[in-house]
Amino acid sequence: MSSLKKAKIAAIARAVPEKILTNFDLEKMVDTTDEWIRTRTGIEERHIADEKTTSSVLGIEATKKALKKAGISAEELDFIIVATITPDMVFPATACIIQNAIGATKAATMDIEAACSGFIYGLSIARQYIATGEAKNVLVIASEVLSKITDWDDRSTCILFGDGAGAAIITESDSDSEIMSTVLGGDGKYGDILYLPAGGSKKPASHETVDNKEHTIKMNGQDVFKAAVTKMRSSLKKALEKAGIKSSQLKLVIPHQANLRIIESLRKFLDLPKEKVYVNLQKYGNTSAASIAIAMSEAEENGIIKRGDYIALCAFGGGLTWAATVIKY
Numbered sequence: 001m002s003s004l005k006k007a008k009i010a011a012i013a014r015a016v017p018e019k020i021l022t023n024f025d026l027e028k029m030v031d032t033t034d035e036w037i038r039t040r041t042g043i044e045e046r047h048i049a050d051e052k053t054t055s056s057v058l059g060i061e062a063t064k065k066a067l068k069k070a071g072i073s074a075e076e077l078d079f080i081i082v083a084t085i086t087p088d089m090v091f092p093a094t095a096c097i098i099q100n101a102i103g104a105t106k107a108a109t110m111d112i113e114a115a116c117s118g119f120i121y122g123l124s125i126a127r128q129y130i131a132t133g134e135a136k137n138v139l140v141i142a143s144e145v146l147s148k149i150t151d152w153d154d155r156s157t158c159i160l161f162g163d164g165a166g167a168a169i170i171t172e173s174d175s176d177s178e179i180m181s182t183v184l185g186g187d188g189k190y191g192d193i194l195y196l197p198a199g200g201s202k203k204p205a206s207h208e209t210v211d212n213k214e215h216t217i218k219m220n221g222q223d224v225f226k227a228a229v230t231k232m233r234s235s236l237k238k239a240l241e242k243a244g245i246k247s248s249q250l251k252l253v254i255p256h257q258a259n260l261r262i263i264e265s266l267r268k269f270l271d272l273p274k275e276k277v278y279v280n281l282q283k284y285g286n287t288s289a290a291s292i293a294i295a296m297s298e299a300e301e302n303g304i305i306k307r308g309d310y311i312a313l314c315a316f317g318g319g320l321t322w323a324a325t326v327i328k329y
C-alpha cells in the first residue's frame with residue numbers, strides 16, 4: 001500500500017451555454033410560479049443549450065480551459081472519463097468524441113453513467129489509476145445537456161434541470177494536495193423513482209415511445225428527496241471518517257446542486273455555517289453530474305477554496321447512486 005501514489009486535482013474548469021431560462025420564462029410554459037420554484041427548490045434560472053450544443057461540445061470547452069490551467073497538453077492525457085446521462089449518442093462513448101476533438105491520441109476512453117454522482121465516481125476511478133501508476137494524467141469530465149431529455153410540459157420536472165459541464169485534470173501529487181478518500185454507493189431497487197424509460201434495449205425508440213414521451217426524465221420527487229437526504233449524510237460522514245477529518249476542519253462542502261432544502265438539511269447535519277456550504281443552484285438548476293464540477297470550478301475561481309484547504313464533495317442521483325469525497329485541495 002505504501003507504494004501507492006497520491007492523486008490530486010491539478011485544475012478544474014467549466015462551460016455553460018449562454019442562453020438563460022428564468023423561472024418567469026417557465027411561468028409562460030407550464031402552470032407554475034417563480035415563487036413556487038424558488039421556495040421549493042431555490043432555483044431562479046438555468047442555462048439551456050441550443051440545438052447544436054451536445055454534451056461533447058460543452059465537455060470540450062471545459063476541457064480546453066482545464067488543460068490550459070493545468071499546463072498540460074491533450075497528448076499527455078492517459079485516460080478520459082466522461083460522466084453523463086446525456087451522451088451525444090448511445091455509442092461511441094462521448095469520451096471518444098472528446099478524445100478525437102482535442103487530439104488526446106494516447107488516452108483510453110470511457111463513459112460512466114452514475115447520474116448526478118458521476119463526477120465523484122469519475123474522480124474515484126481517476127484516483128485509483130493514478131495511485132497504481134497506471135496513468136499519470138487523467139481527464140474527468142462531467143457534462144450534461146438535460147434540456148434535451150426534459151419533458152417541457154411536466155411542471156414537476158422541467159423547472160429543475162439545466163445544462164453545463166465541468167472538467168478536472170487529475171495528476172500524481174508531489175505536494176500535500178490529495179484526494180484523501182472516496183465513498184461510492186448504489187441501490188438499484190430504487191431505479192424506478194428517477195429514470196428515463198425508453199431508448200435502451202428494454203424499450204427501443206418507436207412511434208409509441210415518442211408519443212408517450214418516454215424519452216424524457218421521470219421522477220418521484222418526494223422519494224428522491226428522502227433518499228438524497230439520507231445518502232448524502234451517510235456517505236459524507238464515511239468519507240470524513242476515512243480521511244480522518246472532522247467536518248469543522250472543512251473549508252467548504254460542495255454538495256450536488258439539486259434542491260436548496262436538501263443542501264440545508266445536510267448543512268444542519270454537519271453543523272456548518274452557511275458560508276461553508278457552496279450553493280449556486282439558483283443560477284444553474286440541477287445539472288446532474290456536472291453540478292459539483294461547475295460549483296467547484298466557480299469556488300476555486302472566486303478564491304473561496306485555495307491549495308491546502310480541506311473540502312468535501314457529495315452527491316446522489318438516479319440509480320440510485322451516491323458518492324462523497326474529501327480532498328486536501
Ligand code: UT7
Nearest residue numbers: 031032033036040116155156159221222224225258259317
Ligand atoms: O439530482 C437528483 C434529482 N432530483 C432531485 O433531487 C429532486 C428531489 N426532489 C425535489 O427536489 C422535490 O421533491 C421537488 C422540488 C421535485 C418537488 O417539491 P415537493 O415539495 O416534494 O413538492 P410535491 O411534489 O410534494 O408537490 C407539492 C404540490 C403538488 O400539488 P398538490 O398535490 O399539493 O395540489 C404538485 O402538483 O406542488 C405541485 N407542483 C407544482 N406547483 C407549481 C409540482 N410542481 C409544481 C410546479 N409549480 N412546478
